[in-house]
Amino acid sequence: MKILVPISQVPDTTAKISFINNDTTFNNAGVTFIINPYDEWYALVRALELKEAGKAEKVTVIHVGPTENEPTIRKALAIGADDAVRIDGDGDSSFVAGQIADYAQKNDYSLILLGKETISYNSAATAGLVAGFLDWNFVPYATKLDVNGNTISLEQEMDGGVNQLSSPLPLVVSAAKGMALQRIPNMRGIMAARTKPLQVVTPSTDFPVYTKVESYTPAKGRTACVMISEDNIDELVDLLHTKAKVI
Amino acid sequence: MAATKTKSIKGGEFLIKETAAADIFIPEQWNDEQLMLKKTCEDFLNQEVYPYLDRIDSLEEGLMSSIVEKAGGLGILAMNVPEEYGGLDLDFVTGMLTSEVMGAGHSAAVAIMAHTGIGTLPILYYGNEEQKKKYIPKLASGEWKGSYCLTEPNAGSDANSGKTKATLSADGKHYILNGQKMWITNAGFADVYTVFAKIDDDKKLSAFIVERGYEGLVLNTEEKKMGIKGSSTRQIFFNDCKVPVENLLSERENGFKIALNILNIGRIKLGGAAIGAAKAIIQHSIKYANEREQFGRAISKYGAIRYKLAEQAIKTYASESALYRASQNIDDAVNSLVEGGLEFAEAKLKGIEQFAVECAILKVHGSETLDYVADEGVQIYGGMGYSAEAPMERSYRDARINRIFEGTNEINRLLIVDLILKRAMKGELDLMGPAQAVAQELTSVPDFGGLGNNNLFDYEKEQIKKLKKAILLVAGAAVQKLMQTLTKEEEIVMNIADMAIEVYVAESTLLRVEKVVDTFGEQAAGEKIDIARVYLSEATDNIWKSGKDALNSFVDGDELRMMLMGLKRYTKQEPLNIKEARQRIALKLINENKYDF
Numbered sequence: 099m100k101i102l103v104p105i106s107q108v109p110d111t112t113a114k115i116s117f118i119n120n121d122t123t124f125n126n127a128g129v130t131f132i133i134n135p136y137d138e139w140y141a142l143v144r145a146l147e148l149k150e151a152g153k154a155e156k157v158t159v160i161h162v163g164p165t166e167n168e169p170t171i172r173k174a175l176a177i178g179a180d181d182a183v184r185i186d187g188d189g190d191s192s193f194v195a196g197q198i199a200d201y202a203q204k205n206d207y208s209l210i211l212l213g214k215e216t217i218s219y220n221s222a223a224t225a226g227l228v229a230g231f232l233d234w235n236f237v238p239y240a241t242k243l244d245v246n247g248n249t250i251s252l253e254q255e256m257d258g259g260v261n262q263l264s265s266p267l268p269l270v271v272s273a274a275k276g277m278a279l280q281r282i283p284n285m286r287g288i289m290a291a292r293t294k295p296l297q298v299v300t301p302s303t304d305f306p307v308y309t310k311v312e313s314y315t316p317a318k319g320r321t322a323c324v325m326i327s328e329d330n331i332d333e334l335v336d337l338l339h340t341k342a343k344v345i
Numbered sequence: 346m347a348a349t350k351t352k353s354i355k356g357g358e359f360l361i362k363e364t365a366a367a368d369i370f371i372p373e374q375w376n377d378e379q380l381m382l383k384k385t386c387e388d389f390l391n392q393e394v395y396p397y398l399d400r401i402d403s404l405e406e407g408l409m410s411s412i413v414e415k416a417g418g419l420g421i422l423a424m425n426v427p428e429e430y431g432g433l434d435l436d437f438v439t440g441m442l443t444s445e446v447m448g449a450g451h452s453a454a455v456a457i458m459a460h461t462g463i464g465t466l467p468i469l470y471y472g473n474e475e476q477k478k479k480y481i482p483k484l485a486s487g488e489w490k491g492s493y494c495l496t497e498p499n500a501g502s503d504a505n506s507g508k509t510k511a512t513l514s515a516d517g518k519h520y521i522l523n524g525q526k527m528w529i530t531n532a533g534f535a536d537v538y539t540v541f542a543k544i545d546d547d548k549k550l551s552a553f554i555v556e557r558g559y560e561g562l563v564l565n566t567e568e569k570k571m572g573i574k575g576s577s578t579r580q581i582f583f584n585d586c587k588v589p590v591e592n593l594l595s596e597r598e599n600g601f602k603i604a605l606n607i608l609n610i611g612r613i614k615l616g617g618a619a620i621g622a623a624k625a626i627i628q629h630s631i632k633y634a635n636e637r638e639q640f641g642r643a644i645s646k647y648g649a650i651r652y653k654l655a656e657q658a659i660k661t662y663a664s665e666s667a668l669y670r671a672s673q674n675i676d677d678a679v680n681s682l683v684e685g686g687l688e689f690a691e692a693k694l695k696g697i698e699q700f701a702v703e704c705a706i707l708k709v710h711g712s713e714t715l716d717y718v719a720d721e722g723v724q725i726y727g728g729m730g731y732s733a734e735a736p737m738e739r740s741y742r743d744a745r746i747n748r749i750f751e752g753t754n755e756i757n758r759l760l761i762v763d764l765i766l767k768r769a770m771k772g773e774l775d776l777m778g779p780a781q782a783v784a785q786e787l788t789s790v791p792d793f794g795g796l797g798n799n800n801l802f803d804y805e806k807e808q809i810k811k812l813k814k815a816i817l818l819v820a821g822a823a824v825q826k827l828m829q830t831l832t833k834e835e836e837i838v839m840n841i842a843d844m845a846i847e848v849y850v851a852e853s854t855l856l857r858v859e860k861v862v863d864t865f866g867e868q869a870a871g872e873k874i875d876i877a878r879v880y881l882s883e884a885t886d887n888i889w890k891s892g893k894d895a896l897n898s899f900v901d902g903d904e905l906r907m908m909l910m911g912l913k914r915y916t917k918q919e920p921l922n923i924k925e926a927r928q929r930i931a932l933k934l935i936n937e938n939k940y941d942f
Contacts, residue, residue, distance in 0.1 A: 112939075169377040176381055282388040285420025285433055288381045 099245070099267065100156045101145045102207040103179065104198045104228070106134040107163060107170045108218040121313040133170055136213020138177070139280040140273035144243055145211050146178045147278060153245040154209070156180050160201060162187060162194045168296065175291035176283040182294065187301035195227030196305025203232060207268075209250065214239050214272040225272035231305075234268045241276035356674070356700040357765050359849055360813055361779045363806075366859035370438055370673030372665060373861050379439055386446035389419055394453045398739065401452050401575035404567055409575060410490060410534040412453050413460055417487020421447065422461050426469060427689060431482035437679065438672040441617045445668075448618025449625035451743050452575030458618055459530040459576075460484070462611045464491020467539040467552060470690040471595040471603050476554060480537055492535035494526040494555075494581055495604055502756045505550060505601050509542035509583060518590060520544070520553060522561070522583040528750075532564055533577030540583070541600045550600030554592040561586030572742030609697050611751045613675075613704040616668050616711030619747050623661045623718040626740050627940040630654060630718075630725045633735075635938055637727075644725070648924075651931035653721040655879075658930055660714040662873070662942045663880045667710065667853035671703040702764045705757040706846050712747035712754060719744040755835075758842035763832065765845070766824065780821030783814045787911040801867065801874070802859050804919060805881055809852045812888050815915035816844045819892045822908060826899050840895035844888045851884035872933045873942060875926040882921050889916035 109115065110130040118125045133142075148154040159174040161167060162185040171182045185197040202210055210229075215222035222238075229236030241260075242253035250269055254261040255276070324341075326334050338345045354362050375383070393415050394401070400408055416422055425440045426432020448454050465484045468476055468491075483489040500507040509524025522542055529538075538555045555562060565580035595603060631654060634645035644650045679696030687695065697704065723730035723737045730737040748754045768774035820841050823831055832838065858877040862870045892912045900908055934940060 114937075169381075172377060173381060280392075282392065282419055283381060283385050284418070285382060285385060285423065288378060288385065289433060291381075292378065 099154050099209060100158065100205075100207045101148065101154050101209045101211055102198070102202050102205075103137065103142045103145050103157060103159045103174075104194075104210065104212040104224065105137040105142065105159050105161050105170070105174050106194075106213070106216045106218075106224075107131045107161070107167050108134045108216050111217070115316060117314045117316065121315065122311055124314070131167070131170055133173055134213050134216045134218070135280075136215060136217070136273060136275075138174070138213075140275065140277040141211045141213050141271075142174060142177060142179065143278035143281050144273060146281075148243075148245055149180075158183060158207070160185065160198055162189075162197045162301070164188060171296060172291045173283065175294045175296070176288040177281055178287055180294070182296045184296060184298050185301050186298050189305075189307040190309045191221055191223035192227055192309070193301075193305050193307045195224045196231055197301050198224070199228050199231035200302045200304065201299065202228075209267060210234075210270045211243070212270075212272055214274045222272070225270055229270035232268070232270070234270050235265045236270045236272075237263060237265060238272045239274045240271050241274050243271060243273070243277060354674075355774075356678075357702040357768055357774050359703075359852060360765065360816060360845065361775060363810070364852070364856060366856045366863060369670045369853070369856050369860060371857045371860050371864075372442075372669050373857075373865070375442065379442055382435075382439065383442055383446055385419060386421060386443050389416060389421065390447070390450050390453075394450045398451060398575075402739070404533075404575060404577065409453065409456050409577060413456055413490055413534075414487040416457055417485070421457065422465075422487050423485040424461070426465070426481060426485040430469070430477055431485045437676045438669060441614070441668065441672045444614045444617040445621040445665075448621030451739060452573045454618055454622070455573050455576040455746075456531055458614060459493065460487075460491050462614055463493035463539070463607055464531060464535065464537070466607050466610060467493065467594060467603055468537075468554060470606070470694055471552070471599070472554070475591070476594070480554065484537065489536035490531055490534055492529055492531040492538045493607075494529050494532075494538050494540040496528050497525060498527050502753060504541075504604055507541060507543065507550060509540070511542040511544045511551065511553065511588070513544075513590070514587070519587040520590060520593065522553065522555070522586040522588055524583050526581045526583075528568070529579055529581050530750075531577055532579035532581055533567060538562075538581070539594065540588075541604060542583075544597055547598050549598040550604065551597050552594040552600040552603050553588050554594055555583075555586065555588055559586055559588060571745060572739070573746055574742075606694050606698060608752055609701050609704045612708035612757065613668070613671060613697075613700075615747060615751050616664065616704075616707030617672075619711035619715040619744075620661060620665045620668060622740070622744060623657070623664075623715045624940055626715075626718050626722040626737070627654070627657045627661060627934075629736050629740075630657060630722045631934050631938060631940065633729075634725055635935060645931075645935045648928070650725060651935070652927055653725055654934050655927035655930040657718045657721055658934055658940060658942060659876050659879050659927075660717055661940075662876050663850050663854040664707070664710050664714045666857040667703075667850045668707050670853045670856065671700055671707060674703070675700050702761055702845075703849065705752075705760045705764070706849050708751060709754045709757050709761075709842075710846055710850055712744075715744045715747055755839070758839050758846075759832075759835065761842045761845055762820075762838045765820075766831075776817070776820070780817040780824075783817045783911075784821060786814070787818070787907055801862060802855060802877075805855050805878065808881060808885065808918070809848065809855060811915040811917075812844075812848045812851070812885060815888055815892050815912055816841070816848060818908065818911055818915065819844065819895050822900060823895065834899070837895045837898060840891040843891045847884040847887050847891075851881045854880050872930045875930050876942065878921055879923055879926050879930070882918060882923055885916050885918050889913070892916070 110132050113129045116125045117123060145157045149157050157179050158181050159179040160183045161171050171184060175182055183201060212225055225238060226236055237252050239254050240252045241255050244251050248267055250265050252263045354364060393412055420433055423432040424435045424443055428434045447457055468480050484491050495504050497507045511520040511522050514521055524542060536557050540553045540555045541550045544551050561584045563582040563584055568578040570578060634650050635643050637644045675696050678699050679692050682692035682695055719741045723741050726735055726737045729735040732738060769776040823837055827834055855877045858870055858873045861873055896905060896908050
C-alpha cells in the first residue's frame with residue numbers, strides 16, 4: 099500500500115496577519131510559513147509510523163503550490179517522507195483537491211491521509227473534495243488509524259464517546275488531534291532531505307477554480323482586559339450589564 | 346554547507362588589516378537547511394527542556410541523562426563528528442548555529458555543551474583510531490555521556506599545577522591514578538571522563554580516558570551552586586584508580602596542550618551559547634514590557650525601559666556578528682589546511698588555534714553581553730524579576746557561570762594580549778611596523794581633510810581605522826616602555842584587551858550591517874544601521890577610557906600629553922543622536938513583540 103499525504107503551507111502561528119490589494123490578497127511579506135500542523139503532526143507522522151511498522155511500502159507527500167513553497171516540502175522530507183510531488187499551480191480547495199485526486203489515481207495510491215483542515219483558512223473542504231473526485235470512501239476527523247491487511251480501522255471522537263469504524267481501501271482520511279504525536283525532524287533526516295526526489299508536475303486542466311476572494315476582513319483584536327477584585331461581585335455584574343451588555 | 350568561501354585574514358590580523366564586508370559570513374544568509382537544523386534545536390528545547398526546568402534543577406534522578414539521550418536521538422550531539430564515527434560532519438559555522446540555539450537551554454545547555462565539547466572532542470581530536478572507534482560513535486549518539494576533568498581544588502586558572510598523579514603499575518598494564526578533581530560538569534552521569542594527570546614527576550600534564558566503571562573512581566555528592574543547578578557538578582576522587590595503558594590519550598606530557606586547544610573551541614562555543622541565552626531573555630523582556638502596565642501604559646512606552654531593550658539587542662547583535670565572522674574564518678582556515686594535505690583532526694585544531702585570539706574575545710564578549718542582558722532582564726521585570734515564578738530569576742543565576750568557566754574572563758583577557766604579543770614577537774603578526782607609523786603620525790600635523798561621505802558607512806569605516814590606531818598607540822607604547830614587565834601589569838593588559846575586544850566587535854557589526862545593506866538594501870537593513878552606529882559610538886568611548894587609563898599609568902609629562910592628544914584624535918566622534926537611534930531600535934522590538942534582528 100502506498101500512502102499519499104497532501105500537505106498545505108500555512109503562516110506560522112505567531113505571524114502577523116494583514117492583507118493588501120484592497121484586502122483581497124494575504125500579505126506574505128515577512129511571514130514565516132510552516133507545514134499545516136494537522137497535515138504534519140497527525141497525517142504525515144501516522145503515515146510514517148505505518149511504514150515503519152511494515153504496513154505501508156511508501157509515503158509520498160504532495161503539495162499544490164509555487165516553487166517558493168519548496169522549503170516546506172523539504173521539511174516534510176526531513177521528517178521522513180520517501181519522496182515528494184509538487185503540482186505547479188495554485189487555486190481554491192476544489193482546484194487543489196482535483197490535482198491531488200488526479201495524481202493519486204494516476205500513480206496507484208490507495209490511502210490518502212491529510213489533516214482535517216488548515217489552520218489558515220479552516221475550511222476543511224479539501225479531504226471531502228478529494229474523496230468526491232475519486233469516488234472513494236471518506237472518513238473525516240479520525241483520531242486513530244490502523245491497517246489490518248486491506249482493511250483500515252479507525253476511530254472518531256464524538257460527543258461523549260468514540261466511534262469505531264472500519265473501511266476497505268481505497269480510502270481518504272482526514273486526521274484530527276490524537277492520531278499521532280509531533281515529531282521533531284532529526285538532523286540526519288534534514289541532511290537526507292537534500293537528496294530525496296521532489297517531482298514537479300504540471301497541473302491537470304480538468305479542475306477549474308470556482309471561487310474568487312472578494313475581500314478579507316481582519317478580525318477585531320481583543321480589547322483590553324478589565325481586572326475586577328474577586329470580592330467585588332457588584333462591579334462585575336454591573337460591567338457585564340452596562341459595558342459588555344451580555345446580561 | 347555555507348557555500349561562499351571568504352578571503353579570511355589570519356587570526357589577530359584584524360588589528361592591522363581591513364576586511365571587506367563581502368568576505369564575512371552573516372547570519373542573515375542562513376540557507377533553508379541550516380534554518381531547519383536550527384528549528385529542530387528550538388523544537389527540542391520547547392518539547393524536552395522548557396517544560397521540565399524545575400525538575401531538571403532539582404537534579405531528578407535520570408532526567409538529565411535522558412535529555413542528553415533524546416538530543417542524541419535527534420543528532421544534536423553528532424553535529425561536528427565525522428561521518429565515519431557516526432556523526433554528521435557539519436561545518437563549524439553550522440555547528441555554531443546549533444550551539445547558539447541550545448545555549449538557551451539553561452542547565453541542559455551546559456550538560457549538552459559539555460558533552461559535545463570538552464566531553465567528546467579530546468578523544469575525537471587526539472585519540473588513536475582504536476580509541477575513536479570505541480568511544481566516539483557512542484558519545485555522538487548519546488548512549489554514553491562525556492565529561493572532562495581538569496580543575497583541582499588548588500589548580501583552577503593555573504591548570505598545569507594539578508597534583509593528580511599517574512604511575513605505571515608493576516606489570517606495566519595500568520596507570521594508577523591518584524588525586525582529586527573539582528567542578529566536574531556531567532560528573533554524576535557521565536560514562537567516559539577525560540582526566541588530566543602528571544605521570545611520575547613530569548612537569549606537564551598527560552591525558553587519560555577513564556571509564557566510569559574503573560576501580561577506584563569515586564564521586565562526591567552534588568555541589569550546591571548559585572545557578573545551573575540542574576547541571577551535575579561534582580568532585581571526583583581517584584583512589585588507586587586503574588586505567589589501562591592503552592587509555593593514555595595522545596602522548597605523555599601532551600595533556601596541557603590538549604587542554605588548551607580543547608578550551609579554544611569551548612570558548613568560542615560558549616560565546617555562541619551565550620548569544621542564544623541572551624536572545625531568549627530579550628524575547629521575554631520585550632513581551633513583559635509590552636504586557637506590564639504602570640501609570641496606565643505599557644512599560645514599553647517609557648524611555649528608560651526602551652533604553653534597556655535597545656541596549657540588550659545592540660550588544661547581542663554585535664556579539665553575534667563577531668561570533669559568526671570568526672566561525673566562518675575558522676571554517677575557511679580548516680578547509681585550506683585540509684586542502685594543503687593535513688588530516689581532519691589536525692586541520693581542525695590548527696585552524697581553531699589560528700583564531701585563538703578571536704575565540705577568547707568571543708568568550709569574554711558573549712558572556713558579558715549575556716550577563717548585561719540578564720541583569721537588565723531582571724530590571725525590566727521589576728519585582729517579578731526577583732521572583733522565582735518568573736523566568737528572569739533563573740536566567741540571571743544561570744548566566745553568571747559563563748564569566749567563570751572555560752577560563753575566567755580575566756584569564757581570557759590576559760590571553761588575548763599575550764597571544765597577540767607572542768605572534769608579533771614571532772613575526773607572524775606585523776604589529777611593530779603599524780605601531781611605529783602611528784607613533785610617527787603623533788608628531789606630524791593632523792589631517793583635517795573631511796571625508797567624501799559618498800557611501801553609507803564611509804565615516805564609520807574611517808573611525809574603525811582610527812580606533813585600531815588608538816590600540817597600536819597604547820599597546821605599542823606599553824611594549825616599548827614596560828618591556829618584559831608588561832605581562833605583570835595586569836590592569837594595563839586588561840585595558841589593552843578591552844580595546845581589542847571593542848574594536849573587533851564594532852568592526853564585525855559594521856561589516857555585517859554593510860553586507861546586509863549591500864545584499865538586501867538599506868530599507869531591509871533598517872534599524873541594523875542604528876545598531877552598528879550606536880555600538881561603534883559606545884565602543885569608541887570605551888576605547889578612549891581604556892586607553893587613557895592605561896597611558897596615565899605608565900607615561901608622564903609632555904609625552905603623556907602628546908599621547909593623550911593622539912588618543913583623543915583617534916577616538917573623536919561626529920555627533921550622533923544616540924537617544925533617537927535607541928528609540929528606533931526599541932520600537933522595532935516593541936512593535937514586532939519579538940527579537941528579530
